[in-house]
Amino acid sequence: MTVNLMHQYILEEKEVLLHLLENRKKIVGSVIPSVNNEVRNVYIIGSGTSYHAALAAKPLIEEVTNWEVHPTYPTHFMQEKISDSKNNLVLGISQGGSSLSTINGIKRAQKMNIPTVGISEYKDSNLADISDYYLPIEVGDQEKAGAKTKGYVASILTLMLFSLEFSEYNQLLSDEKYNNYLARMKKTFEKLDEIVDASEEWVYHIKDDLTNAREIMVIGYGSHYATVLEGALKLLETVRVPVIGYEMEEYMHGVYNCVSEDSNFIFLASQHENRERLLALEEFLSKVTNHCYLIGSEKTNASPKDLIISRDEDSIFSVFEYIIPLQLLSAVLANEKGIDPAVSKFQNFHQLMKSKS
Template identity: 30%
Template structure:
């Protein structure tokens, strides 16, 4: 079985394949008429776990390109309490592995009520692929490792590309801007090996601090809010310590009061609209916790010794395509230093008892 690290190192190839084959991958949805696309006034994405985190990471880009609101909903809550379909809403469902009970259930409920939902999955032979009417393959193989890394990143890229393709089809984006966006995504793909190398060096250099952490808190905004959420998910799953992923302003409205001096706090900085706001929070935290780290998408003139600069100059909306790499590597390396075998389920009876996976 490939490790999390193996899949992280495959991301450049996966990105390049998706970019090259984007027309085939997105054909199921881009074949909708311009008139039908123009009728949609909002998008609702159903996802849970890392799929949900990826959706949040792509949300600002989708909204900016299509110029309509984008909402991310928990499938179980929506199916049981919010089943009020709107013909002017475009529905998407994401299940990378294709076995999530709640996502399968929401797809079935939408279709039973006469709605249309497009389902994104990496496994075209999975239960969700067999039940859904409209399936979008992710253009990559099935990720063997249950703690997904490449699949999470591929989901962001596909959602970004979906927004890009639809915006062009709806004539909300000029051809020249369309090509520029594609070039940016291709540039990011080329930078991935360098991003991985910088992240590995950073993690190894701070090994003792990361290894002795009792709690990690990830803070992001814009597209990196999804990265912060993924930090919470992956650290909890793999390192098995307390972890939280918060949107910048959300963290500033209460959670900061629960600070402990030994907290490890990570800012995921895309150099966007709220950068100054994040700097003010860091100034406050510096007087109350021992370690604050910033993962910068690009370079900065002044940085702290514990910070990581990835050196990729791009739009804040695209920063989530690569800023999760240090977070994924961190979760993998610390789990291995602690001797946690990620190939063996921590609780093998869980799915059997709860039925969360089909």
């Protein structure tokens, strides 16, 4: 089995996450004393994968701190009405550190005397240089594929660890709770090899059905809306057909009218109060199209099109699990179509659009 560079990076995710967890004090600790303990509003600005990472990290951050977290597209941040208060903090994420919209958002915050933290894989990037403080996204060997995978999970965990260390430093968490979060993380990461194996088997079973798909929809809910958006982005970046991610309720508001026998759906059925409604939606759509696939923790009468990845998923940290099958599906389908996901279809796009420095 020949795998591309993107596939190789996915296989490195467990190692990357365990490294970040073990070295958290060294990686994020130097910035913590500089963060005002009166901060209440945290704006996390970034585009694409960086924005999705912020959405995925938000539940944990708000649970362990006294912050209200606002994941925001940089262009939206430029229009936000924000007070120049010491209670605000802006985190800008760009794995390459060259996103001009994120850099412009950092500049706006600084004009308002709001402290800024640049989060990037590259210490010598423009984002790192301009920000007041810098946090690295440590992914081991640099991620050279355009469609980011280990960078996504590393971005989520860096944000989570930043908030945990802040709360531990400012005594917002007891030692018992702090250590419990770390143990839950480690337990999740230790299971990732099993999830990769199960996901690869599932992907190779369904790949022929999806290789020539003309469009795909990904549907989920709760914290996995971030996974829905990131999974859809990975698929469209690599397979290069229209892929749309929907929050379950939003899909039910009119979008179902476009379903046909050629439609392809991937459902994320994580443990959640809305799980039964999503299964009902899958059952309904399965009567229209034969191309329905499900990723979940359990399911009665599961079919070969379903992937059961974990029976004891963590409500917060399962974001590190559910993204893996979508990443692998993207890498394998790209291979099947003869597409190298490490090479952009239009290599001069950002230069022409002036979207990166």
